[in-house]
Amino acid sequence: xxxxxxxxxxxxxxxxxxxxxxxxxxxxxxxxxxxxxxxxxxxxxxxxxxxxxxxxxxxxxxxxxxxxxxxxxxxxxxxxxxxxxxxxxxxxxxxxxxxxxxxxxxxxxxxxxxxxxxxxxxxxxxxxxxxxxxxxxxxxxxxxxxxxxxxxxxxxxxxxxxxxxxxxxxxxxxxxxxxxxxxxxxxxxxxxxxxxxxxxxxxxxxxxxxxxxxxxxxxxxxxxxxxxxxxxxxxxxxxxxxxxxxxxxxxxxxxxxxxxxxxxxxxxxxxxxxxxxxxxxxxxxxxxxxxxxxxxxxxxxxxxxxxxxxxxxxxxxxxxxxxxxxxxxxxxxxxxxxxxxxxxxxxxxxxxxxxxxxxxxxxxx
Amino acid sequence: xxxxxxxxxxxxxxxxxxxxxxxxxxxxxxxxxxxxxxxxxxxxxxxxxxxxxxxxxxxxxxxxxxxxxxxxxxxxxxxxxxxxxxxxxxxxxxxxxxxxxxxxxxxxxxxxxxxxxxxxxxxxxxxxxxxxxxxxxxxxxxxxxxxxxxxxxxxxxxxxxxxxxxxxxxxxxxxxxxxxxxxxxxxxxxxxxxxxxxxxxxxxxxxxxxxxxxxxxxxxxxxxxxxxxxxxxxxxxxxxxxxxxxxxxxxxxxxxxxxxxxxxxxxxxxxxxxxxxxxxxxxxxxxxxxxxxxxxxxxxxxxxxxxxxxxxxxxxxxxxxxxxxxxxxxxxxxxxxxxxxxxxxxxxxxxxxxxxxxxxxxxxx
Numbered sequence: 001x002x003x004x005x006x007x008x009x010x011x012x013x014x015x016x017x018x019x020x021x022x023x024x025x026x027x028x029x030x031x032x033x034x035x036x037x038x039x040x041x042x043x044x045x046x047x048x049x050x051x052x053x054x055x056x057x058x059x060x061x062x063x064x065x066x067x068x069x070x071x072x073x074x075x076x077x078x079x080x081x082x083x084x085x086x087x088x089x090x091x092x093x094x095x096x097x098x099x100x101x102x103x104x105x106x107x108x109x110x111x112x113x114x115x116x117x118x119x120x121x122x123x124x125x126x127x128x129x130x131x132x133x134x135x136x137x138x139x140x141x142x143x144x145x146x147x148x149x150x151x152x153x154x155x156x157x158x159x160x161x162x163x164x165x166x167x168x169x170x171x172x173x174x175x176x177x178x179x180x181x182x183x184x185x186x187x188x189x190x191x192x193x194x195x196x197x198x199x200x201x202x203x204x205x206x207x208x209x210x211x212x213x214x215x216x217x218x219x220x221x222x223x224x225x226x227x228x229x230x231x232x233x234x235x236x237x238x239x240x241x242x243x244x245x246x247x248x249x250x251x252x253x254x255x256x257x258x259x260x261x262x263x264x265x266x267x268x269x270x271x272x273x274x275x276x277x278x279x280x281x282x283x284x285x286x287x288x289x290x291x292x293x294x295x296x297x298x299x300x301x302x303x304x305x306x307x308x309x310x311x312x313x314x315x316x317x318x319x320x321x322x323x324x325x326x327x328x329x330x331x332x333x334x335x336x337x338x339x340x341x342x343x344x345x346x347x348x349x350x351x352x353x354x355x356x357x358x359x360x361x362x363x364x365x
Numbered sequence: 366x367x368x369x370x371x372x373x374x375x376x377x378x379x380x381x382x383x384x385x386x387x388x389x390x391x392x393x394x395x396x397x398x399x400x401x402x403x404x405x406x407x408x409x410x411x412x413x414x415x416x417x418x419x420x421x422x423x424x425x426x427x428x429x430x431x432x433x434x435x436x437x438x439x440x441x442x443x444x445x446x447x448x449x450x451x452x453x454x455x456x457x458x459x460x461x462x463x464x465x466x467x468x469x470x471x472x473x474x475x476x477x478x479x480x481x482x483x484x485x486x487x488x489x490x491x492x493x494x495x496x497x498x499x500x501x502x503x504x505x506x507x508x509x510x511x512x513x514x515x516x517x518x519x520x521x522x523x524x525x526x527x528x529x530x531x532x533x534x535x536x537x538x539x540x541x542x543x544x545x546x547x548x549x550x551x552x553x554x555x556x557x558x559x560x561x562x563x564x565x566x567x568x569x570x571x572x573x574x575x576x577x578x579x580x581x582x583x584x585x586x587x588x589x590x591x592x593x594x595x596x597x598x599x600x601x602x603x604x605x606x607x608x609x610x611x612x613x614x615x616x617x618x619x620x621x622x623x624x625x626x627x628x629x630x631x632x633x634x635x636x637x638x639x640x641x642x643x644x645x646x647x648x649x650x651x652x653x654x655x656x657x658x659x660x661x662x663x664x665x666x667x668x669x670x671x672x673x674x675x676x677x678x679x680x681x682x683x684x685x686x687x688x689x690x691x692x693x694x695x696x697x698x699x700x701x702x703x704x705x706x707x708x709x710x711x712x713x714x715x716x717x718x719x720x721x722x723x724x725x726x727x728x729x730x
Contacts, residue, residue: 009499010450014474016500057714085375086582094459094518095708096479097716100585104719109379109582111487112479112721114461122476126491133498134374135381152710153459217451217474220465341465343458345517349422351462354469356477 012249014216014242020183021211021363022131022139027318028072030065032147032173034303035315038296043319044174045072051148051173058148059098062091062175065311066102066144069177069318073140076206077179081106084179085136088126090119091144091310092171093153094343098144102175108140116339117235117264118218119143120314121358124178124335128212128360131182138182144175145309154228154344167230167268169308172295176314180212204323214361216246220341222354228340228347232269232292232305235338238355239265240276242336246359247282254284258330261321262357263313263337264292266305291316291337313337321362328364335360377614379581379607385548386576386728387496387504392683393437395430397512397538399668400680403661408684409539410437416513416538423513424463427456427540430676431467431509434542434683438505441571442544446471449544450501453491455484456509456675457536458518459708463509467540473505481704482600482629483583484508485679486723489543489700493577493725496547503547509540510674519593519709532595532633534673537660541679545577569688579726581611585706587719593705593712597634597657597670600703603720604630605641607701611724612647619649623695626686627722628678628702629657631670656681656702678702686727693729700725 011017029044036047046068053064066089074081087106090113091098099112115122123141131139148158150171156162221238228234239262247253254260265273270290277284291313292306317335324330338357347353376382394409401412411433418429431454439446452471455478456463464477480487488506496504513523515536521527586603593599604627612618619625630638635655642649656678657671682700689695703722712718 010501014450059710059714090479092460093708094710095457095481095706097706097708097711100706100719100721101711101716104585104587107584109584110721111491111582114455114477114479116460126476129495129498129500133494133500135494135498136375217476219472219474220469222469341460341462343460343462345424345459346462346466349424351466354465356465356475 014245015214015249017214018132020132021213022128022183023181024178024207024210024212024322025181026073026076026179026206027322028069028076028177029315029318030069030175031315034301035172035174035295038301040295040320044315058146058152059093062098062144062146062149063102065175066098066142067105069175070103070106070140070142073177073179079138079179081108084108084138084140086111086130087140088113088123089142090114090123092150115356116341117308117310117312118337118339118356118358119310120176121337121360124212124360125215125217125358127180128215131180139180140177141180142175142177143310143314145171145311147171147173150309164304165229166304168304169231169264169266169292169306170296170303171309172307172312174311174315176311176318204326207322207326209364210322210325211363211365212360213363216242216249216359218242218357220354220356222352224352226352228342228353230268231308231340232266233272234340234353235355236265236269236272236276238357239273239336239338242357242359243277244280246334254282254287257287257332257334259289260284260287260334261289261291264306264308265290265338266292268305325362325364331364333362335362379610380579380614382579383497385497386578387493387548388546389543389572389575389577389687390546391438391441391544391571392687393434393441393542394680394683395434395540396680399666400537400539400660403666405660405685409680423511423517424458427463427509427511427514428467430540431463431507432470434540435468435471435505435507438542438544444503444544446473449473449503449505451476451495452505453478453488454507455479455488457515480721481706482673482675482677483702483704483721483723484675485541486702486725489577489725490580490582490723492545493580496545504545505542506545507540507542508675508679510536510676512536512538515674529669530594531669533669534596534629534631534657534671535668536674537672537677539676539680541676541683569691572687572691574729575687575690576728576730577725578728581607581614581724583607583722585719585721587717589717591717593707593718595633596673596705597631598637599705599718600720601630601634601637601641603722604638604701604703607722607724608642609645611699619647619652622652622697622699624654625649625652625699626654626656626701629671629673630655630703631657633670690727690729696729698727700727
């Protein structure tokens with residue numbers, strides 16, 4: 001695939017194209033038991049049966065997942081934590097505590113982020129922007145969510161056993177970490193692939209063909225919805241806004257992507273997204289995937305609208321999407337994690353639930 | 366002051382120096398009644414008597430402050446929200462809800478941040494990094510905190526009238542916004558100052574002499590303290606770490622700065638900082654200021670250890686520090702907002718309170 005750069009970095013209103021796009025050189029996924037039993041189960045790097053990962057609390061378990069995901073991503077590329085210039089990380093919990101406690105042991109200078117379930121996109125955008133700007137050779141992006149800690153944070157204690165509407169999401173227990181490396185002036189000597197590899201030959205434990213070529217930073221989009229049990233509907237307008245803005249900024253449409261992959265709209269949000277995008281003159285139905293619909297078997301696993309959480313898009317990207325780009329099966333993907341901006345306080349005070357989505361252009365090189 | 370760049374951006378372990386440093390072209394501060402009665406009272410752009418800013422809830426009031434601070438910072442430079450490429454913002458509340466609701470109306474593509482009270486440093490670092498990298502001409506950084514919303518989030522409802530230990534901080538009701546502009550290749554034509562202005566001549570409503578020349582991104586520092594009512598002690602090790610790392614990365618010491626200004630250590634944290642820094646072979650006592658100690662009159666206002674919150678360092682920078690740099694009174698300042706990484710959940714589960722601090726090098730040009 002031809003990379004198209006003319007030295008102009010900013011594109012349109014919200015997008016950037018990197019002149020020398022950074023690589024994602026490794027990625028790792030750590031998930032809980034339900035995710036391990038789902039359709040992607042065998043693709044994850046680490047799973048845990050009791051979802052506690054040896055910890056005493058859900059919050060500590062989530063932090064452990066973040067740390068393990070980072071260590072695994074570093075280990076795959078044989079990179080030490082000291083070699084990472086900056087870490088970009090976040091989670092769903094109040095005051096981003098899973099991230100603070102999770103990455104503390106790595107002692108990497110860090111930027112804490114909050115973008116609800118869009119945080120993996122936010123972290124990858126900033127890691128890519130920092131690597132492309134020459135602010136360091138290696139950057140690390142990590143996000144997580146945990147069903148137990150999220151239910152406690154946003155809804156009911158697990159023991160309460162409340163009923164959930166069919167539009168509700170199931171928060172993914174998982175953490176995904178991504179090691180981003182600045183592009184060298186020359187291609188690296190250790191690159192094992194001198195030509196396009198056959199699909200079966202590819203070892204996708206490390207990556208050498210995936211680059212972040214650009215980003216479309218999202219804005220807050222608020223259609224006034226207030227139903228926190230229907231986050232797909234709350235986030236769909238933001239996903240549409242970012243996808244359509246990406247098309248307009250780049251002068252592209254759905255034909256320019258092999259896949260357009262949202263974070264966690266679920267099946268309710270997906271149908272709204274299709275309608276909203278069609279209203280803008282595009283049709284992404286043949287190109288669309290949603291991580292929240294991919295990670296669980298809806299019928300068998302009783303997960304209602306689909307998976308959600310900062311971990312949902314992150315572990316799906318690490319385990320399922322990146323290997324396909326690495327192999328060249330998909331040449332260009334628009335990865336669009338979606339977030340619903342609410343808290344228990346804003347909900348109780350009657351505020352609406354706006355959404356945000358960040359677009360990351362991932363390409364096979 | 367000579368700017369020292371040799372084309373190398375990364376310095377030492379954690380720092381960056383921008384080859385063509387971006388400007389802070391305007392800043393705005395919006396504060397509550399207690400801040401208006403304090404030593405900096407007359408320097409703030411907007412104050413409000415009942416701390417509600419026309420809203421019904423503390424959270425909504427905090428969002429209103431953020432929006433007003435952004436609008437004021439834009440207005441001072443006659444820049445429209447549409448001209449801002451990216452916004453970097455955060456606050457103390459769960460899921461950063463004050464920021465989401467506050468900046469929504471501006472419709473600027475945004476990155477939500479969480480770094481506790483260090484967030485103003487994080488936002489300025491990323492805004493500066495993005496502007497210096499050519500990712501857009503204008504960036505906006507904004508943070509806030511509110512005494513009412515923070516007490517509700519972290520401690521007790523205001524009506525409970527609990528006793529506070531002397532080591533406790535008083536959360537600043539305030540929001541500061543900063544408009545960052547990428548440096549032009551040539552100096553801008555509208556620059557009204559052709560030579561060093563006399564102090565009395567300077568109109569500091571807009572700025573044209575303040576640049577972000579570099580940053581030192583902080584890492585999480587945990588000395589194992591668990592007292593959330595003594596955040597100064599929890600944050601002092603992180604402040605020391607970032608200040609000393611800045612010295613080492615740059616090959617500088619305290620003599621190279623006119624002021625080293627921490628965010629909200631308060632008087633307890635300050636004395637710990639002095640001891641820790643002296644243990645590393647430096648003595649910053651003559652150069653140190655703390656925003657939390659500057660914003661209130663400790664005796665008269667009964668604020669115990671001092672002010673704190675994402676708004677504390679931000680409004681002190683906007684109202685008090687930047688004008689002094691603009692006038693040339695201070696030629697080089699290391700601005701080091703400090704954050705304590707805790708949540709009610711982590712506190713209740715017995716976790717320690719680690720700290721983080723980001724260093725921003727601000728210079729008069």
